[in-house]
Amino acid sequence: MSKGSGGILRLATREIWPGDRLKFKAKAAPGGTGGGARDMRFRPYDKFDDVFARILPGRELEDRKRDGVQTQITVYTAPVSVRNPGGNHNTTMIFEPPTDARDVEGRVTVIHKLGLVIPPQTAHRLLFVVGQMADGNAFTTIAREEDIPAWHDDVAELLTRVLSFNSKKKASSGYIDFETGRSYAG
Numbered sequence: 243m244s245k246g247s248g249g250i251l252r253l254a255t256r257e258i259w260p261g262d263r264l265k266f267k268a269k270a271a272p273g274g275t276g277g278g279a280r281d282m283r284f285r286p287y288d289k290f291d292d293v294f295a296r297i298l299p300g301r302e303l304e305d306r307k308r309d310g311v312q313t314q315i316t317v318y319t320a321p322v323s324v325r326n327p328g329g330n331h332n333t334t335m336i337f338e339p340p341t342d343a344r345d346v347e348g349r350v351t352v353i354h355k356l357g358l359v360i361p362p363q364t365a366h367r368l369l370f371v372v373g374q375m376a377d378g379n380a381f382t383t384i385a386r387e388e389d390i391p392a393w394h395d396d397v398a399e400l401l402t403r404v405l406s407f408n409s410k411k412k413a414s415s416g417y418i419d420f421e422t423g424r425s426y427a428g
Contacts (some may be wrong), residue, residue: 244414245423247394247396247397247420248393248394248397249374249376249377250373250374250376250394250397250420251253251374251375251376251378251419251420251421252293252296252297252373252374252417252418252419252420252421252422253371253372253373253374253397253400253417254286254290254293254294254297254371254372254373254415254417255369255370255371255372255385255400255401255404255415255416256282256283256369256370256404256413256414256415257367257368257369257370257404257405257414257415258282258360258367258368258369258370258384258413259413260363262370262413263360263363263368263374264314265280265281265353265354266278266353266356266358267276267352267354268280268354269358269370274384276342279356280351280353281338281349281350281351281352281353282349282350282351282370283344283347283348283349283413284347284348284349284350284415285346285347285352285412285415286346286347287339287346287347287348289417289426289428290348290415290417290426291339291348292422293417293419293424294318294372294420294423295318296374296385296419296421297318297320297372297373297374298318298319298320298335298337298380299318299320300318300319300320301317301318301319302316302319302336303315303316303317304316304317304319304338306338306341307342308341308342313332314363315338315339315426316335316339317337317338317339317351318336318337318342319334319335319336319337320334320335320380321334321335321380322334322335322356322372322374322380322381323379323381323382324356324357324381324382324383325379325381325382326357326358326359326360326382326384327359327361328359328384328403330381331357333355333356333357334371335350335356335372335380335382336350336351336352337349337350337351338351350370350372351369354377356382358382358383359369359384360384361384361386364386364388365388366387366388367386367387367405368379368384368385368386368387369384369385369387369401369405370382370384371383371384371385371401371417380404382414383385385401387405390402390405396420397418399418400416400418400425400427403416403427404416404427406427407427407428414427414428415427415428416428
């Protein structure tokens with residue numbers, strides 16, 4: 243494990259767009275603001291599949307329609323510690339493979355049920371973070387841009403790299419896995 247990981251084994255993150263903020267409160271967002279379904283999408287899926295498979299080691303079968311046919315898909319699941327400024331609680335997180343409509347995006351589902359607290363609107367950007375500690379326990383939190391220097395070196399570097407992409411078409415995302423030595427930002 244890297245010196246700069248601070249006990250984090252692996253971590254995936256995605257920028258939270260203004261429309262995404264309402265997803266965490268189970269409210270709909272205006273069209274074109276990035277706030278549709280109440281999930282956080284990670285793309286390209288092939289980059290994130292392995293890291294989510296490791297962070298969320300449980301497997302469950304879920305019924306979904308694919309190609310117009312009811313089928314069972316395998317989802318990744320695990321208990322996670324939800325880290326909020328006012329205290330932590332535990333819940334279950336689910337990551338699903340792509341849908342027919344979004345065939346290159348995996349997604350953390352029903353994020354409004356996680357109970358993450360979104361900080362008040364500021365000029366700084368936010369990141370949705372999902373990680374796994376060296377002891378195997380998973381966690382999720384919201385990282386504020388101004389707090390990135392407080393993260394351990396290698397993690398802070400990833401968070402900064404993710405925010406360095408200024409795409410108008412998709413939220414930036416990335417991961418780092420200290421066990422496999424792989425990382426991605428885009």
